[in-house]
Amino acid sequence: MKPKLKKPLDVFRSATTAGSLVKSWRTNFEIPQDDMAFACGISQANLSAIENGRRDVGPRIALRLAAFMGLSPEIILYPNGFDAEPEFKEVKKRKEKLESIAG
Numbered sequence: 001m002k003p004k005l006k007k008p009l010d011v012f013r014s015a016t017t018a019g020s021l022v023k024s025w026r027t028n029f030e031i032p033q034d035d036m037a038f039a040c041g042i043s044q045a046n047l048s049a050i051e052n053g054r055r056d057v058g059p060r061i062a063l064r065l066a067a068f069m070g071l072s073p074e075i076i077l078y079p080n081g082f083d084a085e086p087e088f089k090e091v092k093k094r095k096e097k098l099e100s101i102a103g
Contacts, residue, residue: 018062021079023051025069040064 015021026036037047041064049055057065062073074082082088 015079017053018057018076018079019051019053019055021076022047022057022065022069026051036068040068 015024026033033047033051034044037044040047040061042061046055046061050057050061057076059073059077062076065071065076066073069076078085
């Protein structure tokens with residue numbers, strides 16, 4: 001008997017990094033790593049490094065993975081939402097500080 005697939009939202013809820021999102025999605029749909037890597041035009045070693053947090057996902061790789069997964073690249077680049085990123089929070093704080101000074 002085949003294992004039951006997770007609901008898509010359950011796959012995304014468990015992911016906290018781009019790599020964990022990709023790995024959860026790929027394993028949920030029982031896609032071999034080498035098949036996904038080939039389709040995305042990257043090496044299996046590269047995909048493994050992404051899935052295991054040894055390599056960051058840049059915009060070009062995110063585009064490839066997103067095309068294969070049928071997602072927006074933004075979801076892969078920012079699995080917790082871009083507003084959860086430290087850089088985003090920092091700039092927002094600085095902007096608010098400037099606005100309060102400017103009155």
